[in-house]
Amino acid sequence: MDRIDDTHDASLESWVDSANAHDTDFPIQNLPLGVFRRAGSSESFRPGVAIGDQVLDLLVARDAGALPAAVADTLAGCERGELNAFMSQGRAVRVALRRALSQGLRRGSALQARMQGGLVAQTEVEHALPCRIDGYTDFYTGIHHATAVGKLFRPDNPLLPNYKWVPIGYHGRTSSIGVSGQAFHRPQGQTKGASDTPDFGPCKRLDYELELGAFVGTGNPLGRPVGMAEAEEHLFGLVLLNDWSARDLQAWEYQPLGPFLAKNFATTISPWIVTMEALEPFRTRFERPAGDPHPMPYLDSAFNRERGAIDLELEVWLQTAAMREAGIGPERLMQSNFKDAYWTVAQMLAHHTVNGCNLQPGDLLGSGTQSGPDIGQGGSLLELTCGGQKQVRLANGEARTFLLDGDTVLLRAQARRAGFRRIGFGDCAGTVLPAMAY
Amino acid sequence: MDRIDDTHDASLESWVDSANAHDTDFPIQNLPLGVFRRAGSSESFRPGVAIGDQVLDLLVARDAGALPAAVADTLAGCERGELNAFMSQGRAVRVALRRALSQGLRRGSALQARMQGGLVAQTEVEHALPCRIDGYTDFYTGIHHATAVGKLFRPDNPLLPNYKWVPIGYHGRTSSIGVSGQAFHRPQGQTKGASDTPDFGPCKRLDYELELGAFVGTGNPLGRPVGMAEAEEHLFGLVLLNDWSARDLQAWEYQPLGPFLAKNFATTISPWIVTMEALEPFRTRFERPAGDPHPMPYLDSAFNRERGAIDLELEVWLQTAAMREAGIGPERLMQSNFKDAYWTVAQMLAHHTVNGCNLQPGDLLGSGTQSGPDIGQGGSLLELTCGGQKQVRLANGEARTFLLDGDTVLLRAQARRAGFRRIGFGDCAGTVLPAMAY
Incomplete structure (x- = not known):
């Protein structure tokens, strides 16, 4: 402490x-x-x-x-x-x-x-964005999200064999990252068709993803991995991050090289970077279920075990166009906690550099969707609707399987601990505009 | 013309x-x-x-x-x-x-x-790099490469169902792109182990990939797709691109979100951007095998059918440390032609923006590995060695399954056509250094 x-x-x-x-x-x-x-x-x-x-x-x-x-x-x-x-x-x-x-x-x-x-x-x-973001990498540290999404494809074996060993990540697009308040047009593209021929048109399964984003402070030179002993020193602070996702585009395009057009049309972050120092009182034990493998040495440290996680309550709120017109404020859809992530922010950074890859000041590391363990704690509509099979009912009588034009999604976060002042992140808000005529 | x-x-x-x-x-x-x-x-x-x-x-x-x-x-x-x-x-x-x-x-x-x-x-x-590269996307337009690599995993069904419809692409890392002459340390990382526990150490299956890189000239605003009618106007020119790949890291990490540490330790491009104007005499018909689907309308144009492809001869050369010490020049490993790509450069750009994604001046689009149809035309060692099962013999008595420390790989390209001067790209050379102590 x-x-x-x-x-x-x-x-x-x-x-x-x-x-x-x-x-x-x-x-x-x-x-x-x-x-x-x-x-x-x-x-x-x-x-x-x-x-x-x-x-x-x-x-x-x-x-x-x-x-x-x-x-x-x-x-x-x-x-x-x-x-x-x-x-x-x-x-x-x-x-x-x-x-x-x-x-x-x-x-x-x-x-x-x-x-x-x-x-x-x-x-x-x-x-505006708080810094020039030269590199953006999105990880997949939410094990409850990975499990829930994996179940949709592989009910008996939802997690792939590498998940508990590798902090899975992939590169994202920096040019379409915007700050809270971002409004973007519904993307269009190819989707799997009923016949052998794919369909083309506006996305029908538009979704959000509740993530944290970690900004890199000090970088590292190419060829010089950052070990766990130094990884915390390279972190600057956190923002909320909405990894908007077009599920129908994603399902058709993602094999074998991963998501691309399903993600790169927009990514929204909150405007204020909450520094690692402000989060200090909320650091907590990084724990895994009994029987799960220990992280490999390059992903392990005593500090990380004792204080690598961050106790941070996360929420997704939705305000539809009808709610806005009726003067109804946003409605909360779910809550989860960042301490449930399967990998810590330091592990993301150490893994990213273990092969010699260089990080630069202002690079952004997304955490992946942070879902909780319980039903109703899904960090995306894909989870809350069981893959689009059921609806999320709203208090005003509306319902959603996926996002409709005019919907505003807000991510929020707060850290609380007895003896300390509560701190928050402000809103990370983004709004869906209709698809552009093409 | x-x-x-x-x-x-x-x-x-x-x-x-x-x-x-x-x-x-x-x-x-x-x-x-x-x-x-x-x-x-x-x-x-x-x-x-x-x-x-x-x-x-x-x-x-x-x-x-x-x-x-x-x-x-x-x-x-x-x-x-x-x-x-x-x-x-x-x-x-x-x-x-x-x-x-x-x-x-x-x-x-x-x-x-x-x-x-x-x-x-x-x-x-x-x-130095010819421009600031804010975004780097790597495509997968080499159908002979996709087929050969797919066969290693799925002998009866090498191409995935989306391949002939979608110009598959994914985001790469810009920070580790270097110019010809780049030397980089052999990456280290996790690989699949013999038991349930993965191994950790220096990459044992280090490879090159023979690609072209297309630089974006004029960009497009977020939310405004570039149609095929304008796509050529947004292209600036081409370079050679070596997408160095750690096959053993890749095999273990790439599911479900694509390659990451297997690629982002280094990417090398040639120093000279050959402009679209210089390539004008070498534009040629974009043709597909009979029976293959026509590109969807957003990926099709009369110009693209008539002149979308580029007749460009490609080569990979290798100079080992022993050859260098003996004063032996590089040895050619293979030849292929960029006109065999399954998607044109304009189609890569139109596809990238169809969902509204914005491109910026200086963004780089990799073509994916350009292998030819015949045995011996593989654009990577993975192909030339049938997944590491046989060796490539060199004239000096050495052999390779994958790259060894000290190896220099050179990519070369030339365009020839009767009645026109031959033009070339210069060398795209990169050298493997030993793994760093960790």
Whole structure:
């Protein structure tokens, strides 16, 4: 527990009053980083930190002398709204910024006057991706998801033989990653037909996937694997990630090289990167069912066993067009917990590099769909509807097997532990638009 | 044939004498683009064009007034050695540069004096990747490769049902793409063990794959598919591409989401992008065996049927460490032709975007392994050795089932047609280093 410090103290309060509300995602103990500008403006995007219902503009705070000079210097290169240069500098620099922000934003700080001018209401901003994402890899660490999906194809043998040994992953598309608020057209493509000839048209089985995304901070050179002893040092923080999926396209295209057009039309992440430091109090044991194999040495460490997992409650919410028109808020479809993942974030990173593959600051590692063990805890409609065989009923009388045009899916996450302030991730929202005419 | 013009005239000669040699890859009819600097220097990389055994420095030529002003302007943004800004401007701009270079470099040109100072011998330069590659997708268009590899797993039914309908592709890793001359450490990782427990160690079945890479010029916005009518306009040019593959890692990891660590440790491309204009005389009919399905409408056009394929002879050469030490040059292992691909480059691009996925200038589309129909035309050792069951014998008495440390693999390509000058691609060479201690 050596990485818990006074920035995690549950009794800390901020002079930004909204940060002290019991239900805020962004108390002074969180301090997640993102980029923003005033909505509708043509300003450059700029780095900021979420505090209560406000964003603190880090460049304004810096220029007002509200950050120590050594900390201010570490923001160099982020002026154009990409955090990569900051991310590349590693943990110590991140901790220093966290300390400076915690001290400046806490109630009674002498820096309040210098920081105050940097506050902008979150309702008045728009976000961009927090960094340039040069590489995006999606893993498959949700064993309950892998089992449920595998059962649809192989009822007696749902998990493939490699699953408990290999943190399965594959490369995703970076160009179509968007930030919360992303709206995208329903994809079209080939699907298996009733006859020997495939069909072509808009996707009929459009789905979401509830995932976490881990951002890489410090990279590694090509040919130099990152071992488990160092893997945590290369992680920057987490976001929510919706891996939108076209199930009918996927079923027809994915053999033998994996999903492609079924995934690369859109991926949505939440705007705020919750740092590894903010998550420190919620680290927990990484445990596997009795009888399951131990991870191979390159995927194992004492730290990973003791504190490799993260106790993080995850939720999917849905707001249909009809709900929106009737003024009805989103409805929760499920809950799960990231601590149930079969592989930790450090294991994903160590595995990715074991063959010498290089990672770069700002690379994104998706966790795969995080479903819980119980019925009703599926992290996708594919699971909640048993492969589209039954419907999910909504409170307003609507029902869904897969997503319809106008549906907005929201992912949410919160970390709670006795003795610590609850922290959240903010919304990761995305909306389905009709297929484009072709 | 409307795109054949005087730059393709076989009788054209250059005042750079080496460009007139009958066996040069780079006659004045080719004019491929790349980036380079003097080997071992700390200069910025800069755009250049290959001519005979020389490189013409495009910035020097521009600054000496050897390019028309309108053409000179189109090089803005390429000063730091990335061609993306030029690539984004599309075909007309590329044609204008080609014409200007053809006129300036031809024998008797009044611009010779202005260009001469921009020549550097190819033996004195080193290359970087010709552009920033934000997205890399690898396809699987070699039907003879897909059939041969499929036979190893499914002797009676080698091709999966989607193969003749879908240009199968998957996302690759951009960070480990290197330019010819790349040397990389043998990857390590998990492989299937004799017992239930997998093995861990250096790859024992390291292989190459003979591919073409197509660079995207103009991109498309997210949500806006590129139809076959426009697909050719979005293509910039071709390079050779070696998709190094760790077969034993691949066999254990690839189910169900495709290859990952088996591929992402290194990918090597040739330094010179041969433009679509240079390839114009070698375009040919895109034909399929009688009885095979017609491509779906979104993958079909009259142009594609008439001229969608490219008649391009491909070769793999091997030089082992022992051969190098004995002063023996590389030995050719096989030959095939890109016109045998089951899908054209335009079809790869149209398929990639049909779901709305956006492509960006400088994105790279790999063709998949280009094997020929006959025994001995396999584009990988996996094929030439029937899955590692027999050996490839070399003239010096050595033999290979898979690659050994110190092996250098070279890919080469040439296009020939009566009435036109032969053009080539230069070497795409890469060398296997021993696994790193871990």
